Amino acid sequence: MTPPPTRPLPLTYRPLFAHRAFRRLLPALAASDLGDGMSVVAVAWLAVLIAPPGQSAPVAGAAVAAYALPGAVGALVFGRWLRRLPPRRLLAADSWVRALFLGCVPLAWAAGVLHPVLYVALLAGSSVLHAWGSAGKYSLLAQVLPQEQRLAANALVSSSGSASVIAGPALAGFLATAVSPAWIVGLDAVSFAVLAVQASRLDDATGEATTTAVPVDDGRSVAGLRLVCRQPELLGILALTWSLNFLYGPVEVALPLHVTGDLHSGVGLLGLYWTLFGVGAVVGALAVGALRRLPLWPVTLGIVAGWGLALVPFGLEAPVCVSVTCFALGGVIYGPFTALSFALFQERTPEDWLTTVLAARSAALLTAAPVGTALGGPLTAALGPRPVLAASGIATIALAVTAAAMRVQGHRTRSRPAGEAMDRTG
Known part of the structure; x- marks a missing residue:
């Protein structure tokens, strides 16, 4: 044939x-x-x-x-x-x-x-x-x-x-x-x-x-946000996404200052960092189909922790070749996050409310990265670019660990009543 x-x-x-x-x-x-x-x-x-x-x-x-x-x-x-x-x-x-x-x-x-x-x-x-x-x-x-x-x-x-x-x-x-x-x-x-x-x-x-x-706005976005707040899992992924974007914000300020101040280099190196990050993000996004066969929550939390790890070498005064490679790898890790977070919303939201809930999600996330970016300026001035990049990575790892612990605790809380009921009937 x-x-x-x-x-x-x-x-x-x-x-x-x-x-x-x-x-x-x-x-x-x-x-x-x-x-x-x-x-x-x-x-x-x-x-x-x-x-x-x-x-x-x-x-x-x-x-x-x-x-x-x-x-x-x-x-x-x-x-x-x-x-x-x-x-x-x-x-x-x-x-x-x-x-x-x-x-x-x-x-x-x-x-x-x-x-x-x-x-x-x-x-x-x-x-x-x-x-x-x-x-x-x-x-x-x-x-x-x-x-x-x-x-x-x-x-x-x-x-x-x-x-x-x-x-x-x-x-x-x-x-x-x-x-x-x-x-x-x-x-x-x-x-x-x-x-x-x-x-x-x-x-x-x-x-x-x-x-x-x-x-464009049919007036239901407030009701959509209320629906998210009534569902702990949706509220959890929304809070995780907002926090991740917020912690990403200082990177956009600290990276150019790291290139000029710490590395004494020019705009070409800054462009290389972002270009390789973009290439990695596209590669990661293309791999999202395979990732979706895995449990979404564990993979999502792994992405958050992995992105944080990619930033830590900046604080260790790693050579440029190492930091560039880590930033590119960070793009690969970061790339699938948006698609996976949308998939979690799609799985947990009633079909009739999906558009409204996603609109409320976008409205809630609109301030995250810009607020983080605005805070990144004073932090970089006070601490220096390298510590801010490393602190962003460490805080992101802590975010993943905290979210994982809260999810485990939530599972235990939900399963405890059933176990206690079995004890009383035994």
């Missing part, structure tokens, strides 16, 4: 490109993902360059936090006005806001007026609608595609974000050897302008669907 010919796209993804709106949207989403990937390096590096002497750590922490944290505020403050907008307009509004504020960064740099306070304010303004833009993106995919194709579309769009963690830092590291990181932030602005234009043009491709869009 002759094997079927090899095709460039898997069968699952090919039908997506029959939709004109999806064909228009995907390249623009990939461009904005690449821009954000470059900003992983550029935002922190520019903060280090413009900070006053001795203030690099707090300025870098404030800059990285400002690039994400105001989205949590915007999700609450602007909900009254934005929740009724069609997804296309939400995505376009967020993209235009990011393009405008990020575009002001290279202009201020060229004019010689990019003070750290102005820089942080521009980054904060760029992110204030980003939570709504993300919600609009996935709602728009659901709007323009039939139900049976949405899972494949979500996977393809999510893989674009993962790939940007590989390509973006490497490209930023290469460009930063020739131009200021301010211009790299400007490229991020251009990528969002492209996305804004494409999202606005989708009116022609989606037809009447955009005028009758279902609101």
Whole structure:
């Protein structure tokens, strides 16, 4: 029997490109993902360059936090006005806001007026609608595609974000050897302008669907959070995920300062760290199918502990080759965590409530990494980059051990009444 010919796209993804709106949207989403990937390096590096002497750590922490944290505020403050907008307009509004504020960064740099306070304010303004833009993106995919194709579309769009963690830092590291990181932030602005234009043009491709869009927020997110709180296992995985993301936050501040201060190296090495982490994360995510055959809770806790172990060598003054290898291995370990945590929610949540509970999960997690990042600045200034990286790893290991102990204790508590009942009836 002759094997079927090899095709460039898997069968699952090919039908997506029959939709004109999806064909228009995907390249623009990939461009904005690449821009954000470059900003992983550029935002922190520019903060280090413009900070006053001795203030690099707090300025870098404030800059990285400002690039994400105001989205949590915007999700609450602007909900009254934005929740009724069609997804296309939400995505376009967020993209235009990011393009405008990020575009002001290279202009201020060229004019010689990019003070750290102005820089942080521009980054904060760029992110204030980003939570709504993300919600609009996935709602728009659901709007323009039939139900049976949405899972494949979500996977393809999510893989674009993962790939940007590989390509973006490497490209930023290469460009930063020739131009200021301010211009790299400007490229991020251009990528969002492209996305804004494409999202606005989708009116022609989606037809009447955009005028009758279902609101992104149907008002049930509070009820979904209450449901999570009534189920100890869901509450446990939510608390574990929030804590893991929170402890990850200081890494984004301490790593660039470790490269500049401890290793006396340049942006190319920082890009290498993040690129190899991204490669590892993609490899780990691809392996999640095999991991799901194992017990989800033990594997999830093992991932948390493994990521913590990968950070500990930074505090031991390990050679660069060792720390780079550990960071890449940390990416492999960290990569499957999101998929596994979603799988736990999917298994433990009633089907009718799954969308609402996942929305509540996203809202609760929105502040974790930015808050950790904001605290990472003062901690790095007080302790130094190496101790902060190592402390993040040790605290993450302690988190895994604590969560495992609480889970064992919970099993014992639940099984004790049954045992006592058997004793009384014996």
